[in-house]
Amino acid sequence: xxxxxxxxxxxxxxxxxxxxxxxxxxxxxxxxxxxxxxxxxxxxxxxxxxxxxxxxxxxxxxxxxxxxxxxxxxxxxxxxxxxxxxxxxxxxxxxxxxxxxxxxxxxxxxxxxxxxxxxxxxxxxxxxxxxxxxxxxxxxxxxxxxxxxxxxxxxxxxxxxxxxxxxxxxxxxxxxxxxxxxxxxxxxxxxxxxxxxxxxxxxxxxxxxxxxxxxxxxxxxxxxxxxxxxxxxxxxxxxxxxxxxxxxxxxxxxxxxxxxxxxxxxxxxxxxxxxxxxxxxxxxxxxxxxxxxxxxxxxxxxxxxxxxxxxxxxxxxxxxxxxxxxxxxxxxxxxxxxxxxxxxxxxxxxxxxxxxxxxxxxxxxxxxxxxxxxxxxxxxxxxxxxxxxxxxxxxxxxxxxxxxxxxxxxxxxx
Ligand SMILES: Cc1cc2nc3c(=O)[nH]c(=O)nc-3n(C[C@H](O)[C@H](O)[C@H](O)COP(=O)(O)O)c2cc1C
Numbered sequence: 001x002x003x004x005x006x007x008x009x010x011x012x013x014x015x016x017x018x019x020x021x022x023x024x025x026x027x028x029x030x031x032x033x034x035x036x037x038x039x040x041x042x043x044x045x046x047x048x049x050x051x052x053x054x055x056x057x058x059x060x061x062x063x064x065x066x067x068x069x070x071x072x073x074x075x076x077x078x079x080x081x082x083x084x085x086x087x088x089x090x091x092x093x094x095x096x097x098x099x100x101x102x103x104x105x106x107x108x109x110x111x112x113x114x115x116x117x118x119x120x121x122x123x124x125x126x127x128x129x130x131x132x133x134x135x136x137x138x139x140x141x142x143x144x145x146x147x148x149x150x151x152x153x154x155x156x157x158x159x160x161x162x163x164x165x166x167x168x169x170x171x172x173x174x175x176x177x178x179x180x181x182x183x184x185x186x187x188x189x190x191x192x193x194x195x196x197x198x199x200x201x202x203x204x205x206x207x208x209x210x211x212x213x214x215x216x217x218x219x220x221x222x223x224x225x226x227x228x229x230x231x232x233x234x235x236x237x238x239x240x241x242x243x244x245x246x247x248x249x250x251x252x253x254x255x256x257x258x259x260x261x262x263x264x265x266x267x268x269x270x271x272x273x274x275x276x277x278x279x280x281x282x283x284x285x286x287x288x289x290x291x292x293x294x295x296x297x298x299x300x301x302x303x304x305x306x307x308x309x310x311x312x313x314x315x316x317x318x319x320x321x322x323x324x325x326x327x328x329x330x331x332x333x334x335x336x337x338x339x340x341x342x343x344x345x346x347x348x349x350x351x352x353x354x355x356x357x358x359x360x361x362x363x364x365x366x367x368x369x370x371x372x373x374x375x376x377x378x379x380x381x382x383x384x385x386x387x388x389x390x391x392x393x394x395x396x397x398x399x400x401x402x403x404x405x406x407x408x409x410x411x412x413x414x
Pocket of ligand 1: 021022023024025026028047049114116146147171198201202203204205240241242243261262263264265267369370371372373374
């Protein structure tokens with residue numbers, strides 16, 4: 001019986017353990033988590049989502065405070081078009097986040113950064129260009145382009161000296177999205193180095209509508225492989241979403257996948273950025289505690305644990321401090337939802353906005369408990385203690401369980 005360790009992912013001249021820990025924004029996939037994957041010969045991700053807020057917390061920078069100070073006068077104004085990010089600050093925050101990670105890297109694996117197009121930051125193209133370029137400047141091994149079509153992203157960095165050296169990949173949920181991307185980038189003579197195919201059971205934002213349950217990862221992976229074969233393109237395909245055991249992963253490797261991308265099982269590791277109490281919520285969640293909803297202002301459905309603070313809140317929009325989801329005109333659907341609720345309840349001190357959530361605020365506070373479909377199986381991956389809590393796992397333990405397990409077995413902590 002095969003195990004995941006019987007396979008290797010070839011990326012350029014490197015041979016890697018075919019396990020990629022996916023990017024989990026805002027610092028849920030921490031530097032420490034990414035470093036473990038690289039040390040063990042696989043691939044780890046950090047995320048550039050809200051990098052200025054992340055370095056403020058980790059590295060004592062003051063980007064958020066300074067932005068708020070500059071735009072405080074605009075708080076309460078529904079028009080947020082004036083609230084622009086300082087491009088030098090984004091560059092600086094990204095450089096700090098990436099270089100602080102890369103300087104600690106050990107082992108033969110790699111560290112990538114997850115960059116979401118949907119963080120439009122009131123100036124989509126320029127901010128994205130700065131985010132991509134600064135990560136490359138700071139020595140990142142690779143970039144995963146996610147949440148959005150990214151049709152213009154390669155063009156933004158085509159003149160960067162590391163354009164052909166950094167491993168560049170795209171996350172798609174259909175061959176159609178991949179085809180669009182390849183057509184758009186054809187003239188740049190630069191193919192992606194890997195394609196992550198994310199199915200409907202993943203955590204974070206989904207590349208499907210609310211009919212997500214009608215899709216199935218295996219079918220889409222096969223379609224993407226057939227599409228690439230037809231085009232005679234040899235690009236590693238990396239399935240993601242609901243791959244819970246090493247044996248699940250082996251099934252994809254036997255289909256011809258290059259590696260697998262996983263996330264949920266690492267949300268209950270010591271190295272994951274979620275607060276301890278929240279990790280226990282992930283352990284304890286049952287299947288009916290989890291839903292796919294449309295609360296994210298990005299317009300993509302997102303899977304969450306229903307009782308998370310993000311779904312029971314009506315915080316005032318704080319785009320002057322954050323504003324990562326403001327579109328090119330300075331709009332965010334949360335502002336509209338908030339104002340509608342406020343109009344309905346003008347005399348109430350505290351309102352609750354049900355349709356949308358202020359994702360910037362809640363991701364920053366770890367109050368949006370996004371999770372994969374199989375979060376309800378996490379309790380089978382650890383031991384329950386006398387106080388009812390579960391024993392926290394190490395990322396190394398989970399990584400090695402994926403790498404060496406057979407027969408759908410899950411190793412409990414020693
Ligand atoms: C808590 C959490 C946060 C996530 N955040 C992001 C993100 O910021 N960007 C992204 O592209 N994918 C995100 N994902 C998706 C993962 O990178 C990964 O592809 C997916 O979760 C794999 O499926 P699995 O969780 O069933 O293993 C997130 C997943 C989880 C569980």
